[in-house]
Amino acid sequence: MFKIGDYVRFIDEKREGYITKIIDAASVGVTDEDGFEIPVAISNLTYVHGHHSNADTANNAAPLTKKADEAFVGDGVYLAVAEDSKASVVAHFTLVNRSSYQLLATLKTEKGSTFKGDFAGIIQPKSSVQIYTANLGDLDNWPSFTFQILFFSSGNVAPKKPLELQKRFKSKDFSGAKNQVAEINKYGWLIRLDEAPLVIDAQKLKESFFSVKEEKPKVAKPASEADLHIEKLRDDHHFLSQSEILEIQLKKFQEILDAAIVHQMSSIVFIHGVGNGTLRNHIHKVVSKHPQVRTFMDARKEKFGYGATEVVFNG
Structure with missing residues (x-):
């Protein structure tokens, strides 16, 4: 069964691309390296061997050996979103674990009250796994995302509370500049998932009520x-x-x-x-x-x- 993110080849012509939309039970949308999404019958597609996502091998990933003198890092879980090198409209989602914990992670998406399990696997410390693929040009129709993460360590570390985060992406999430993400060796948008809760300083909040706020410079509206x-x-x-x-x-x-x-x-x-x-x-x-x-x-x-x-x- 084909799914979003699969890399496929057309049977009747020399064309390849990623599946970026499930149209119905018999057809899907395939985005080629020029960024054009083409509706095509499932019967006219075949998998391209050698283009399996990292998510397919997540459960088989070998544990990393941690140096005895390496300091334990308790946080640092990110979602990296980067464009595909062949088709820029295709965005790959990679779960990046910069912590020393082993992560047991799941991703479930929801659209129109229909839920779908898209990923479940283990992410080793200081590693990353690709978990999802979507069409950037179809951002308004993306589902909502629910991430659930358990933190595990065999060492002498206090238990850490599980993380559950719901996220609906908007255009502003991708309006900023892209940065180099070392784990995937690409430029992309890096979104922190285990952000520490905001601690409000009551005294500073009180002082802010009586402070004179500086006016932010206004951006002039350009001509048509x-x-x-x-x-x-x-x-x-x-x-x-x-x-x-x-x-x-x-x-x-x-x-x-x-x-x-x-x-x-x-x-x-x-x-x-x-x-x-x-x-x-x-x-x-x-x-x-x-x-x-x-x-x-x-x-x-x-x-x-x-x-x-x-x-x-x-x-």
Whole structure:
């Protein structure tokens, strides 16, 4: 039985990809390395050997030998979410254990009052296991996640309370910068699962009521059309190299894109010109992966030709 995250090959053509959606009992959605999700009959698919997830071997993982003089680490359980190297719209979820405990973990998802057990296994100390795969472009339709974790150690360590955490992911969870995750050797978003409970200092809370709050700088709402031509951004553009020009244009593009999202604009047009297509391609690459962008297209060809891109945000 195929499931989300399986790597498959089409029987009738030379195409491979990940299953990212279960459409019905007879068909699924397969996302290829170009990021396109294709509906296909299950009968037209076969597994690709050698692409088993780490979750398949979790229960067989060999225990790690801990050095006698190594300090015991009591916390550090994370969920790493990283894009697949072949298909960027495919996101792999990896449970990262940086603690000295052996974890007995389960993941159950729920959508429309239907529950599904997606993972159950053992994660050794200072190791990681891939537990789930989803389509980043379909984030609004993701199920809610329930993580349950037991902490085990054979050493002289006081018992630790089990962890149960319910999580429903939103676009803001993936709007920040990605960081290098050493355990999976990839850039991704790292989410702490065993975060210590917030301790409220009553005295500081009391003092805050009487302190003068500094106003945070407000982000100006951008115009509906943003011109990224370098002569509109810098007076000294004649003295800049092509690489410096591109860097300035991309920085300005990112600032305006972020501001448009902050002000919940429905759409915005970026005027980048035609040129050699480098700036246009960079812009399209960024917005194609952005979780808060619904779609993008060439803007008003009768006015801009192919020199502008309209970006439409999630409503």
